[in-house]
Amino acid sequence: MNLSQPFLEQLFYKDWTTIPENIAVDIIQYDECPTYEQFVEECLIGNRPALFKKTCHLMDKWSCMTEWLNESKTEPNFDKLVENYGQLDVPVTHCSSDAEYGEERKSTMVFSDYVEYWRKNNQNTVLYCKDWHLINEIEKMNKPLFYEWPVYFRSDWLNETCLVDSKDDFRFVYMGPNTTSTKLHMDVLGSYSWSANICGKKRWRFLRPGNEMCLVDRRKIMTNSIDEAKARGIDIYPELDRLNVIEIYQEAGEIIFVPSEWYHEVDNIGNTISINHNWYNGFNILRIWTHLSRIVDQIEIKIADCRSTLDNWYEHCQLILLSNEGMNFGTFYELLYKIGKRRIETLSTQKREELIGNREHCLFDIWIIEKVVQLMLKNSAFLHAFDFDTFKCRPKRFLNEIRTYLQQET
Ligand SMILES: O=C(O)CCC(=O)C(=O)O
Ligand SMILES: [Fe+2]
Secondary structure: OOOOOOHHHHHHHHOOOOOOEEEEEOOOOOOOOHHHHHHHHHHHHOOEEEEEOOOHHOOOOOOHHHEEEOOOOOOOHHHHHHHHOOEEEEEEEOOOOHHHHHHOOOOEEEEHHHHHHHOOOOOOOOEEEEEEOHHHHHHHOOOOOOOOOHHHHHHHHHHHHHHOOOOOOEEEEEEOOOOEHHHHHOOOOOOEEEEEEEEEEEEEEEEEOOOHHHEEEEOOEOOHHHHHHHHHHOOOOHHHHHHHOOOEEEEEOOEEEEEEOOOEEEEEEEEEEEEEEEEEOOOHHHHHHHHHHHHHHHHHHHHHHHHOOOOOHHHHHHHHHHHHHOHHHHHHHHHHHHHOOOOHHHHHHOOOOOOOHHHHHHHHHHHHHHHHHHHOOOOOOHHHOHHHHHOOOOOOHHHHHHHHHHHHOO
C-alpha cells in the first residue's frame, strides 16, 4: 500500500469535488500485477472494473485453493469442507426469478446440511450460500486464515472500523451449485467490491454508472434482470437501445474488482466458490458521501408531507437512512473521525523508517477526510439532525486538529 511523495502531491492537486463521468467502457485486464499506484490511478480513481488474470499469481499461495478443492483443483472437496466447517450455521438465499434483489427468501442452514443439498442438487430450488462471514468465524476461533488480503484492496476503511469495533464485517464467502446467481444490483452505499474465484466460473455483466437508467420501465421501476428486460423489449423499457452491457467471464484463480456505483449481475457456471469483500477508502469516500446525501434527498422528498407535524423531522430522515442503508450521516462522520484519529496516531507513534510509503498513504487519508468533513458541514440535513456534542469530537474541532496536523507534516 505504498504511495510515493510525487504521487501524493499529484493527489493533492487533483480536483476531488467533481465526480467524473465514466467514459471508458471496457474492463482492464491485468496479465501481470500492476504497481499499487497504477491500480489506484486506473481502477480506484478511474473507477473502472478490472480482472486480475491467473498469471498475476495473486491466489497461488492461498490454502483454500488446495484444501477446499479436489486433487485436480476443479471441484469442491465436499468432505473436507464438511470436516472443517460442517457444524457452522450459514446464510442461504433462495434464488428465484421473481423476487427483487435483496428481497429473495433467506434462511439459515447448518453447513453440513447445505453441502448435502449441494451434492444431490437435484431439487427444483436453487440455494446459494452467500454473504457468509466465515472469515470472521475463523478469526474468532483463532484458526489460520485460508487466503491473503491482496495489497490492492487493503486500504479499507469499512472493514478496518468494523474490526476495531468488533462489528459484523464485509468479508464474505460465497458457495453454490451451477445456476446460482446474484441479481442486478449496486453494492451497498456504492462501495467497491472484489471477488476472488476459488472454483467454477462466474459470468459478470456490468453497467457503467447511469446506464442502469435504460433498465427503468415506463412506471419508473428498475428491473433486476438484464435478460428479462431484453425479453420484454423497448415498449416496456423505452431506453433499452442505449443499454451497454459489459460482459466478462471470471475463471478460478482470477480476481475481479468492482468499482463504485457500477450495477452488476453475476451467474455461477458449475460449482462455484468465491471470497468477496465490500469496502471503501479515501479514493471513493467522496462518492460514498454524495451517494448517502442523494439518498437523504430522496427520503426527504418521500416524507415531505410529515414535515410540519414532526418537530424532529431531520432526525427522522436519518433514522430511515440508518435502517435502510446501515449507515447515516452520524455514523458516517464517526467512521471518518475514527480513521482520521487512527492515521494521526500511526504517524505520530511509528518510527519514520517503519512507515516508508505508508506515511504518504496516511497523509492522503487524513487530507481527504478533511475535504469530506468540510463538505458535510455545508449540508443542512447534517447540521439540523445531530447534536454535535453527542459525537466523540465536534466536527469543527476535528477539522482544526487535522489542519494543524497537516500543516506540521506537509
Ligand atoms: O458472486 C456473486 O454472486 C455476487 C458478487 C457481487 O455482487 C460482488 O462481488 O459485488
Ligand atoms: Fe455486488
